Amino acid sequence: MIRLERRPEPSRAWTVATPFVAVALTMVAGGLMFALLGKDPVEAIRTIFWDPLFGDFASYSRPQLLVKAGPLILIAIGLSLGFRAGIWNIGAEGQYILGAIFAAATGLAFYPAESWLVFPAMILAGALGGILWAMIPALLKVRFGTNEVLVSLMLVYVAEALLASMALGLLRNPEGMGFPGSRNLAQYPSAANLDLIPGTGLHWGVALALIAVIVGQVVMTRHQLGFRVRLAGQSPRAAVFGGVNPGWLIVVCMGISGGLAGLAGMFEVAGPAGRLGIDFNVGYGFTAIIVAFLGRLNPIGILLAGLLMALTYIGGELAQLQMNLPLAAIQMFQGMLLFFLLAVDVLTAFRFRMGRRAVA
Amino acid sequence: MTTPLLELSGLTKAYPGVVANSEVSFDIARGEVHALLGENGAGKSTLVKTIYGLVQPDTGQMRLDGKPFAPPEPRAARASGVAMVFQHFSLFDAMNVAENVALGMEEPPALNRLAQQIREVSNAYGLPLDPDRIVGDLSAGERQRVEIVRCLLQEPRLLIMDEPTSVLTPQEVNILFETLRKLRAEGVSILYISHKLEEIRTICDQATILRHGKVVGKCDPKTTAARDMAEQMVGATLSTPSRAGGRTGEVVLELTGLSAPAPRAFGTALRDIDLELRAGEVLGIGGVAGNGQDELAMALSGEMATAPGMIRFKGREIGREGVTARRHMGLLCAPEERMGHAAAPDMSLTENALLTAGPREDLVRHGFLRWGRAKGFAEKVIERFDVRTPGPGTAARALSGGNLQKFVIGREIMQRPEVLVVNQPTWGVDAAAAATIRQALLDLAEAGAALIVISQDLDELMEISDRFAALNGGTLSAPRPAQGLGIDEIGMMLGGAHDMAPAHGES
The missing domain is CATH 3.40.50.300 (P-loop containing nucleotide triphosphate hydrolases)
Structure with missing residues (x-):
C-alpha cells in the first residue's frame, strides 16, 4: 500500500522540481491524448514547444512570445504578492480593462497633439485605473468583510460592460465610419508603445515586466513587505502579533496587483492591440492566475511560467493551423499543465511511503 | 488475590527516530486510582493511546480481565469498557451539552431521553450539568464535566484522565476528586495522568513513573515525598528558581x-x-x-x-x-x-x-x-x-x-x-x-x-x-x-x- 506522509519541513528540492515534473507529465499525457486523436504525438509536442521558437515561421512567432508573455508576467507578479498573503484578487482581467480604458482615454484626450508627456501620462492613468478598480473589492473587504474573490470577479463583468460602452460611445473613433472601437493609438506617435528593438516584440510593457520580476524578487526576499506578505499568508495570527495590520496589507496587495494589471492593459492598448475595441481583453488577467501558480508564486518562476504559457498559446495556435488539432484539445493540454502542477505539488509537503503500516 | 483489571506487559512502540515506549509493564487493579507520571515526551500519551486503541504497539501484550486485549480502534476499547477524558476537549461550541454528548456515542438515544440520562448521571456523581446549555457558554470546568459525563454514560470499567485538573480552580479540583472517589468505591479503575505531584499524592493509590519511554519507578504516592517522585521523573536533582528579593521601582x-x-x-x-x-x-x-x-x-x-x-x-x-x-x-x-x-x-x-x-x-x-x-x-x-x-x-x-x-x-x-x-x-x-x-x-x-x-x-x-x-x-x-x-x-x-x-x- 502507498501512503502519504507529511514531511517535517517542506522539501526545497521538490519545490523547484515540481514545475519541471509537471511539464514532463503534461507532455506524456498530452501526447497520449494527441495519439488518441489520431495525430502524431511527437510532432504535436514539437509543434507546440519547438516550432514557435525554431520552426519555419519562427521569425513571426518569436516576437509574439514576448508580446504574450509580457502582460502575463506583469499581472502574475502583482497577483502573486496577494496570493502569498492569502488575498485572492481574481479580477485582474477587470483591472486590466480599466487600465486600458483610463490610458486610452488619456491618450485620446491629447490627440492629435504631439508631446513626450503623453506616453508617461498614459502610464500613470493606466496604473491608476487598475488601482481604483482593485480598491473596490479591497475597501469593501476591509470595511465590511466582503469576499474579495466574489467582488473582484464580478467586477470583471462590470468592466467588460464598461469597455463595450466606451468602445461604442465615448471613445469611439469619430472617423471610424460608425464601427465600434477607438482610434488606433499605435498610429499616434506620442502614444504608441512600440518595440524598443524593432522586430523583437520587446515593447515598454515587456521591459517593465522584467523590471517587475527583479523588484518582485527583491521585495519577497529582502524587504519587510515581502516578509509581511508571507507571514500573513502562512499564519495570520502570528502576522498580527508581528505588527502586520491586515487591512493595510489587503489595500497594499490589491493596490499593487491592480496597478500592475492596469499597466499591462495600458501597454497592450497602446501597442499590440492599438485600439480599444469591444473584444479588447483576451483573458490575460485570468491566465495570469495560472501563470502565478505555475511559477510557484515566485518571481523568477513566474518569468519562466509566463514564457512557457505564452509558448503553449502560440504553439497551440500553430498546432491548430498546421495539424488541424481542435481548439479544445489545445485548451485541455494547457489545463493539464495546471492539473499536474497541483497534483505533483503534494510532494513538497508530503512524501510517499511504500509498504504496509507497521501493525494493521 | 484477584487478577488485576488491566495488565500491560512489555509494551514497546517506536516511531521514526524515537522510541516512545520501551518494555512498559505494570498492572492496574480494580477500583484503584493509578497515577502515570512523567515529563513531556516520557511516553505517557503514547501509552494511554495504546490502551485506548489509537496506537498499536510494536511488541508486547495487554490483558483486560485476564483476557488478551488489543483494541484496533477506540470504538473497540470503549466497547470493552475503557473510556478516556482528553486534555483537549473535543466539543462543539455552538451545540448544547446533550447534542455534544450524543455526537460521541455509537447509538445515541433520543435527545430528550439522553438529556434525562445526563441529568441523572451528572447528579449521581456530583457533577451537575444542564443538558440544554450551549457549550460555548460553559466554563472550562463545566466543559470537562461534559466529557466526563459522556464517558460515565458508557459505564466504563477503566477511566483514563489526561491532565484533568489543568483547567480547574482548586475548588473544582476538590469536586472532581469527590467524583473520582465515588467511582473508585464502585470498583471503577482510573488511570490518572498528571505532573502535579501534590494532587497525585491526594487521590492516587499507586503510581508508575515513566522516563524516556521506560518504567523507572513504581511507588505508593501517599507515602513518597513529592520531591522524590519529581527527581525520578527528571532523573536528576532539581533546583528551585531563586532571586535575591523584591526591590521595586517606578x-x-x-x-x-x-x-x-x-x-x-x-x-x-x-x-x-x-x-x-x-x-x-x-x-x-x-x-x-x-x-x-x-x-x-x-x-x-x-x-x-x-x-x-x-x-x-x-x-x-x-x-x-x-x-x-x-x-x-x-x-x-x-x-x-x-x-x-x-x-x-x-x-x-x-x-x-x-x-x-x-x-x-x-x-x-x-x-x-x-x-x-x-x-x-x-x-x-x-x-x-x-x-x-x-x-x-x-x-x-x-x-x-x-x-x-x-x-x-x-x-x-x-x-x-x-x-x-x-x-x-x-x-x-x-x-x-x-x-x-x-x-x-x-x-x-x-x-x-x-x-x-x-x-x-x-x-x-x-x-x-x-x-x-x-x-x-x-x-x-x-x-x-x-x-x-x-x-x-x-x-x-x-x-x-x-x-x-x-x-x-x-x-
Missing part, C-alpha cells in the same frame, strides 16, 4: 478601567481592570482558561486596540499604539499559543526572530531586512536558552513544543524588555526547561524589568510572583502579595467553583 504600566468587548465569538470581554505595575516586580495572574487571559494579553501587546486613557506606559497613553510602536517603547509580549501565534510554523527560526525582534534589535533598515543580524540574533537565543535544534534555518514546526517555547520566550527576554507580558510561559514544557524559563524570568525582573506572568499553574505563580491577582470573567481581582497566600484564598480569588455547587454530601 510604576511603568498603568491600567485604569481597562474594558474591551470580546474580540471574537465565545471570547471574553475585559471589564474594568485596574492595575499598577512597578519596575522590578513579577505580577502573577491566575485564573481558569477562558476568563480573559488571551484578551488581556492582546490588549497589552497591541493586537487589540482599546479606548483611549485605559493603558499607560511610563505615563504615556498607548491604547491606540500598534504592536510595533509598543515594542519600540519596550513593552513586549509572549502569547500562549506557540504555533501560529507566537511563531509561524513554516518559517525558520531566523524568520521567527524577525517576527518580533525587528524594532528593538535593529533587524530592519529602511524597510529592508538585515538577514545577517536576524540570524545572529536567532543564534544568540538558541545558545542562551539551550534550544535543541540543528540551527536557525530550521522551521519552527520541526521543533518540539518545549524547545519552541524556550525560543519564543527567549526571543522576548533577549530584547531587554521594560515590561514583559508572558502567557503560560511553561505550558507543555518539561520540568528542566520550565525551571530554565522561570529562572530567566526572575533574572529579568532582578535586572529591573516589570513582568506580568499569566498562568494556569498556581504552583508556578506562587513560586515566582511578588504579587498575585486572578482573572475571572474578564475582571481582575485586586493584586495581593503572593507570600503567605493560602490555597483557599487563591481559590476564592479565582472565583470559587464558578457557582457550580457540588452535589456531594447530600447524595
